[in-house]
Amino acid sequence: MDGETMQERAALRSNELPGAVLEHPFGPEFEVFKVCGKVFMLISDLRGTPIVTLKSAPADANVLREAYPEIAPGYHMNKKHWITITGGGSLAPELLDDLVTESYLLVVEKLPRRLRPVAPETFGRRA
Template sequence: MQDDPLQQYARDRVEELPGAGLEHPFGPHWEVFTVRGKVFMLLTEVTGEPIVILKAAPEDGRALREQYPGITPGYHMNKRHWITLHPGGDLPEQLVEDLVTESYLLLVENLPRAERPVDPDAFGQEAP
């Protein structure tokens, strides 16, 4: 990994997400993060830079691409439903963590209820 901390922010956040796991189905140059076998994040440097690829709601992805030059459509993924985060320092750590969490929750909310490791509507909210 290069000096940019982008991928490390993403990895650190995944460690806090219940049911998330790391796989390498595309070889050693791709870190694929899944819940119940479904992908929510990919890390790679095959493009020549350490990138993070995440699920995003289409309207959120569009807004993020307009606001941040370091966010582009998903590399090798459906461009409406995935975004790519590029290194370079314009993406705050908290934003990266929030985008990883959102990608995870987008996947979890589409799992059958019995397979969900968390309730996507309540995850991250503190009890009253």
Template sequence: MDGDELQAQARARVQELPGAQLEHPFGPGWEVYKVRDKVFMLLTDVTGEPIVILKSDPEDAEALQAGHEDITPGYHMNKKHWITLHPSGDLSEQLISDLVTESYLLVVEHLPHARRPVDPTTFGQDL
């Protein structure tokens, strides 16, 4: 999967997430996706390749980095809580979609109950 396909897959999944919004607070080279004003995904190519930066549970992040050479610590983010997806043939569309969803739900679960667009404990279970 090339970088454009990687970012397109991440964008496609975001379209299915309630309350997700795109902003450009860092200028045109960055796409910042938020839910209720909290960042859960960033897209950029400032590193020379199109990348996707996602929030991740620290234990999951370690396992993902150990299992995939194209998943590294978060670019310009807290290396314990964020990961970066790099383009290659190694990352499946399903894995990208799952990681975007997980990032979104990690942010949603820390929102006050009244501000949550979905219940993070049951979202997606009826699919």
């Protein structure tokens, strides 16, 4: 990923998303990214392996797990709605960016309209 780790890339993408904040409620080794108080991404290590855990639509999660060996059911999360990505695989950086964005939008679309920092149906789409 051009000198950056998968975790760094995911965090950089998160920093570009309106209203996204980083918190450390479980200690400094767990980075928890939220929008309006709701989690959309977790970054940590699992037995020395870097991981990124993201929300995913169930149908998309199934397809991703079948297509990429580095994508597994969400570690310590609802296996139907979350995926965990491990580093060192062949996952394209642009796909990681898209997965972070999609996780963020899945959370935003469940927020009351008045709290949404973006319109999830149009955010990031070209006119």
